[in-house]
Amino acid sequence: MGIPSKTLLNPLSILSVFLIISGSLSASTIAADYTTLVYKGCSKQTFPITDGLYTQSLSALFDSLLSQSTKTRFFKTQSGNGGQTSFSGLFQCRGDLSNGDCSNCVRKLPEMADSLCRKAISARIQLYGCYIMYEISGFPQISGVELLYKSCGGSQVQGSGFEQRRDTAFSSLESGVVSGNGFYATSYESVFVLAQCEGDLGSSDCGDCVKTSVQRAQVECGSSVSAQIYLHKCFLSYAYYPNGVNRKSSSGGSGQNTGKTIAIVVGGAAGVGFGVICLMFARSLMKKRDGKY
Structure with a gap:
């Protein structure tokens, strides 16, 4: 069943996913900062620094991914000839980013991967607006619903009715992400939700993945005011x-700025503590409602 139209946000009306990290940031800074690190996952195994073939193959992979970042929000490829030094990898941008913002986001990733994961044979770097993942040929595969990262807002919603509203939004999200080609954002009675699946995931598998992330949010985050659930093949935030959302400032109270975070990715990872992710109305939409547009 769909959500009443008066509370439904089309994905194209979502301006951005806003972040608050341990304090106040200006709304304009947060709106643009889709290149902020969410988490990193680096394998413990590294390739020999003295063997230039690995470095060349990984560099070729990054070049191939970057060349596509101005044309599409998802691209998957491999480098090398299929031997031991070959790498496969992909990038994906959030579904509401423009091609220009997507490209700007992706261009940050290779350097960050090199800096944060050194010579790891497998890595994933997740920013707010995009992520990159690569692995050496033959690297062990993990389940598509493997938990990579979780953040539950530190504050708990008081009073009754919240979980019903949240679950109603989740219900619409589960169906919407399938019909929305793997990306969907909506709201219901002040609960803002967003989900996205990996670009080559089939509709059925995408729906199952988001359903699993919903269940994890419900069980592991309870009545938290916000949550982020990143699985291997999809992610969810609410x-x-x-x-209501304060249009003048997105900093909110400090009580909601501390989240409980974990990160588990391909053999070793570090989480980045962060607070509430806020799905805001597009400025153009707000102007129309205010009669200013």
Whole structure:
């Protein structure tokens, strides 16, 4: 069943996913900062620094991914001739980013991967707006619903009715992400939700993945005011604003700025503590409602 139209946000009306990290940031800074690191996952195994074939193959992979970042929000390829030094990899941008923002986001990733993961034979670097993942040929595969990263908002929603509203939004999200080609954002009674699947995931598998992320959010985050659930093949985020979104400032109260975070990715990872992710109305939409557009 769909959500009442008066509370439904089309994915194209989502301006950005906003972040608050341990304090206040200006709304304009947060809106543009889709290149902020969410988490990194680096394998413990590394390739020999003295063997230039690995470096050349990984560099060729990055070049191939970057060349496509101005044309599409998802691209998957491999480098090398299929031997031991070959790498496969992909990038994906959030579904509401423009091609230009997608490219700007992706161009940050190779350097970050090199800096954060050194010579790891497998790595994933997740930013707010995009991520890159690569692995050497023959690297062990993990389940598509393997948990990579979780963040539950530190504050708990008081009073009754929240979980019903949240679950109603989740229900629409589960169906919407399938019909929306793997990306969907919506809201219901001040609960903002967003989900995205890996670009080559089939509709059925995408729906199953998001359903699993919903279940994890419900069980592991309970009545948290917000949550982020990143699985191997999809991710989910939600945030609850009972008093509405403050248009002048997205900093909110400090009580909601501390999240409980974990990261588990391909053999070793480090989480980045962060707070509430806020799905805002597009500025153009707000101007129309205010009669300013």
